[in-house]
Amino acid sequence: MDYLSTLDPPDGSALPATASSNDDDWGDIVDTDDEYDVVEDVCENITLYWRGVCYPICIGEVIEGRYRIVHKLGHGSFSTVWMAYDMIHNYDVALKVLMLRDEEDRDYQIQTRIIEPGIDRTHLLVYHRSFHLRGLCGYHRVLVFPLKGPNLREYPAKKPLVTRMSFAVQLLQALKSLHEAEIVHADLNTANIMYDLRTLKDLRIAEKYKRFGRPKKMCISVGNFKDGEVVRAAEPDVDLLGDTIVLGDFGLAGKPGIPAVGGQNPPFYCAPERVHGINPSYASDMWSYMCIFFELYTTEKLFNGWHHDRVISSTVDTLGALPLSWKGSRSDGRSCDDTWYDQDRHVSDESALQPRLARLRPDASLREIELVLCVLHRGLSYLPEDRQTATELLEDASFNEFMAICH
Structure with missing residues (x-):
């Protein structure tokens, strides 16, 4: 396909468009x-x-x-x-x-x-x-x-597991391409993933x-x-929706470490360091990816809540206390809940990943659940530097064994 960039208004095409003159049915x-x-x-x-x-x-x-x-x-x-x-x-x-x-x-x-x-x-x-x-x-x-086609938020992926996990691989490949081009998406969520x-x-x-x-x-x-x-x-x-997806909407994208102009991605998918004054990075994209990976696997969101406070509470219930060094660094100026940083706080039995996965995927084998947990932990470390990159995850043994089971 040829790519043509028209940087200046061309003489012929910048005129007001003409209306239809035929008698076709137009709604x-x-x-x-x-x-x-x-x-x-x-x-x-x-x-x-x-x-x-x-x-x-x-x-x-x-x-x-x-x-x-x-x-x-x-x-x-x-x-x-x-x-x-x-x-x-x-x-x-x-x-x-x-x-x-x-x-x-x-x-x-x-x-x-x-x-x-x-x-x-x-x-x-x-x-x-x-x-x-x-x-x-x-x-x-x-x-x-x-x-x-429409996006995954408007049309949640009601496809077989094999297709949903194929979406997960395709999305990871899209991230790998972006990151190799030194671009952070910074707004990775299901509204920006479109069906073919x-x-x-x-x-x-x-x-x-x-x-x-x-x-x-x-x-x-x-x-x-x-x-x-x-x-x-x-x-x-829905029968028009294909079995491949594409990632779009780069309105917040940019180089790693540069503030995203225009805000943050939705709370469901926002890496916790973004709420604590740390700029977008490849690692923050990987956190968002893991939230979508969980959603594709279980058809439910990983963290619950309509605003950052509730999502952070859900995150702490699921993964444990946030790093103590983040306390007091809330980037939006709102007050912090001290319990988020309480290092003695325990993971909620109801919210912990392993029992949730077992409830949501009752037909999955113990090995499958074990592999999914391994994959999730690759990208859900609180410290960005501890998360795997897209390239590393694509080559990860647990990730590939899990995908082989799904297929």
């Missing part, structure tokens, strides 16, 4: 207050379009003379993502349309580094083309991606809508600029 316009509320509740803030922050798009329109918009895939803090059909190469793609921001997009910068020669991108989701669209208040960068999709080749629009759901949309007008639509995201059938 359903909502026409009741209840339907309006449903669409608004799950979509980006409509005022972002009126302020020129978001670029307005309609289902069915053609962007840059080649990308026919088919559906909405989702939105995030800094972009909207659309399913489109590339009419030149005749395949489906995803268009990530960035919102206007004061600074250059960090995700784009990291991806530009990843697509340099010599980096294994097999399990990394990176753009293969970039262009600009002229919006109401400036130019919006658009990144063209291969079309991928089974082929949609030769499907007509109506057939795609049967598999992804019909677009539910509200029309909006952005002054004298152009019309757009706020669209509820597609919900693909």
Whole structure:
């Protein structure tokens, strides 16, 4: 695949996109207050379009003379993502349309580094083309991606164990590639891991809508600029989800030891040193990986709680007291619970790893549980320097014996 980076707004492609002029079926316009509320509740803030922050798009329109918009895939803090059909190469793609921001997009910068020669991108989701669209208040960068499925958070992996553990290996290979490129992901969680999709080749629009759901949309007008639509995201059938995954979303990524701009990864997956003033590292990625590994193996989260305090308490219940040297170094300014650092505190019988694994995987052999415990301890050491690297874990005897049992 050719990778084309367009750093400056190209003359031809930066014009406002043209609307569709054909009579194809492009979804359903909502026409009741209840339907309006449903669409608004799950979509980006409509005022972002009126302020020129978001670029307005309609289902069915053609962007840059080649990308026919088919559906909405989702939105995030800094972009909207659309399913489109590339009419030149005749395949489906995803268009990530960035919102206007004061600074250059960090995700784009990291991806530009990843697509340099010599980096294994097999399990990394990176753009293969970039262009600009002229919006109401400036130019919006658009990144063209291969079309991928939903993420593991939205569609938890209800696959057989052999497939889930294959995901664990693929994710570890993705981390190995990133770390060899001297990049820390810093936001490793299930929302950033996407399924591959089974082929949609030769499907007509109506057939795609049967598999992804019909677009539910509200029309909006952005002054004298152009019309757009706020669209509820597609919900693909589970039988479209493939048996391979990719890691994406590099918005917090950077070099090891450098503060992550924009925050921390979700509490469930956040390494405990990150809450104690220590910057992201390859080792903090490995802690996050182990949380996902446990989740893929058991289908339950390793640590419980919706905020850092509760997750830290759950961590201490599971693994024991935090290092005493961390006491008083809480990076968010919140007070610490002294019991977290009490070196006489014992692991909770209910939360300890071995009995939990036995409860959650009652059909597993004693040897299998023993191997899983070995793997988890490779990456759940409190001291970052004591954790294995991605490369080391891929070569680890216990890890490979466990994977052989699963397969």
